Amino acid sequence: MEEAPQKSSKSKKIKEEKLLVTEPVVISTSITTTHVKDLHELCQSQVRMSPSFEFKAELPLGFSATLRLVGPEGIKEFQAEGAYPSKKHAKEAVAGLGLEYLRSLPKNSKSMMNESPEKDDTNWVGKLSDWCNSRKTRPEFTDYATPGAGFSCEIRLPAEPGYPGLEDEVFGDKNAAFKNKRSAKVAASKAAWIWLQKNSPAPSSNGSISGGTKKSGKLSKATGDVIYPKGSKPAAIVNLVCPRLGVNTPEYKFTPDPRTPGMYDVAAIIRRPNGPKDVMVGPLKNLYGKKKAREEMSAGVYNWIKKEAERQGVGIYEATDTDES
Numbered sequence: 001m002e003e004a005p006q007k008s009s010k011s012k013k014i015k016e017e018k019l020l021v022t023e024p025v026v027i028s029t030s031i032t033t034t035h036v037k038d039l040h041e042l043c044q045s046q047v048r049m050s051p052s053f054e055f056k057a058e059l060p061l062g063f064s065a066t067l068r069l070v071g072p073e074g075i076k077e078f079q080a081e082g083a084y085p086s087k088k089h090a091k092e093a094v095a096g097l098g099l100e101y102l103r104s105l106p107k108n109s110k111s112m113m114n115e116s117p118e119k120d121d122t123n124w125v126g127k128l129s130d131w132c133n134s135r136k137t138r139p140e141f142t143d144y145a146t147p148g149a150g151f152s153c154e155i156r157l158p159a160e161p162g163y164p165g166l167e168d169e170v171f172g173d174k175n176a177a178f179k180n181k182r183s184a185k186v187a188a189s190k191a192a193w194i195w196l197q198k199n200s201p202a203p204s205s206n207g208s209i210s211g212g213t214k215k216s217g218k219l220s221k222a223t224g225d226v227i228y229p230k231g232s233k234p235a236a237i238v239n240l241v242c243p244r245l246g247v248n249t250p251e252y253k254f255t256p257d258p259r260t261p262g263m264y265d266v267a268a269i270i271r272r273p274n275g276p277k278d279v280m281v282g283p284l285k286n287l288y289g290k291k292k293a294r295e296e297m298s299a300g301v302y303n304w305i306k307k308e309a310e311r312q313g314v315g316i317y318e319a320t321d322t323d324e325s
Contacts (some may be wrong), residue, residue, distance in 0.1 A: 025239055036097035039102070046179070047071070049103050059085035065090035067098045070262060076101060124190040128155075135160060137239065137249045139192070142174075143181055151175030152183035155192050156290075158249055159236035163199055167235050167294075171195065215279055225315035234302035235294070236318070241305050247272050250281070250301050252294055257286070266293040268301045279304065 043049055056064045062083025062295050069076040080094035112296070119180045140156040159167040172188025226244050228237045239249045250268040257263035259296035267282035281300050287293040309316050 005266070033092055034098065035099055039095045042099065042102055043069075047105070049076075049102070051095075051098060053094070054164060055087045061085070063087045065094040067094040069098055069102070085209045098261065122190075124193055127193050128189045128196075131153050131193070132157070135249070136243065138251055141185065141188075143184070144174045146175070146177040147192050150179060151181045151184045152176050152178065153181070153188040157192065158252075159233065159239045163196070163239045166199075168291075169195060195300075222306050225317060227317050227319050229319055231319075233295075233298070234256070235298035238298060238301050238305050241309060241314075241316055242270070243273060245305070245308055245312060247279075247308075250298075252297060253283075254290055255278060255283075262288055264288075264293045264324060266290075266297045268297050270301070270304070316322045 026231065039051055043051055049069040052068050054066045054068075054071070056066075058064050060087055064083060065080050065087070067078040069078075076098075076157070078094055078097040080090055084090040084093060116162065128139060142154045142156075144152045144154070146152050153172045154174050155171040157166055157171075168241050169192075170182070171192035176184075176187070178184040178187065226241050228240050232240075242249045248271040250270050254265045254268065255265040257265070264287055265283045265285045266287060267280055267284075270279040270281065272278055281304050282297055284293065284296050284300065287296055306316060
């Protein structure tokens with residue numbers, strides 16, 4: 001009979017402790033902003049930066065978040081101060097800080113993507129393809145994933161009679177980022193086509209090709225021999241002689257060394273549309289840079305071309321002053 005008052009005293013004590021809690025405790029809240037979604041969309045479409053989030057548990061209850069934006073100009077870091085009831089709330093808060101920064105970037109910032117080429121009725125990729133097909137040559141497209149986000153493209157073309165220096169040109173810019181590969185390829189193709197039109201040779205009165213100088217390659221109608229301009233590089237001579245021999249201009253295949261950036265093995269394939277079987281020259285190994293590898297391989301192809309021309313009875317000669325006048 002004496003234990004009943006003890007239970008009543010304990011129950012009264014618990015009620016008194018509950019009354020001491022004077023501050024409300026957050027048990028749930030809704031999110032009405034879309035900062036995370038907007039941040040990802042902006043990075044994918046306009047800005048060359050990739051977001052990453054980190055979270056930290058804060059005492060007594062809650063989370064904080066850190067946002068890092070990685071791009072071509074380095075890393076930008078943002079932190080949402082205070083504690084949030086969930087990781088989702090903390091992520092939304094810090095994403096808002098990142099959004100504010102991205103929206104303040106000037107249009108000429110390196111972190112901004114290039115705008116997609118204006119839509120028009122010109123098929124720049126198709127024009128370049130038609131030009132290459134008519135000369136039985138192949139363009140070399142190189143696609144890049146740019147730092148942060150986005151894509152870029154560069155195009156290289158082999159040497160072509162009447163277009164001095166073509167083999168040394170690079171069309172497009174690997175540092176110019178576009179939101180997709182297609183836009184980057186169109187921009188590079190347009191740059192290549194404009195250059196080709198600007199430097200297009202005009203036919204001379206005797207039907208030979210003139211590149212704006214007297215260094216013009218031509219085919220001797222009397223003997224069927226090939227006369228190439230003075231000082232021509234092996235790549236230019238090869239492209240001039242190949243049609244005479246009934247073969248396509250060479251396709252260069254580059255294999256990067258996975259252990260040494262910038263080092264390549266290279267081989268050349270010469271296709272014979274009318275047979276016999278195609279010819280592979282090379283490979284040459286451990287050459288630094290694609291340009292150097294192409295030049296070395298061109299010299300090897302030129303040696304094969306000379307032997308094939310001799311077999312077919314075709315002479316290859318450097319032009320004299322009389323030929324160029």
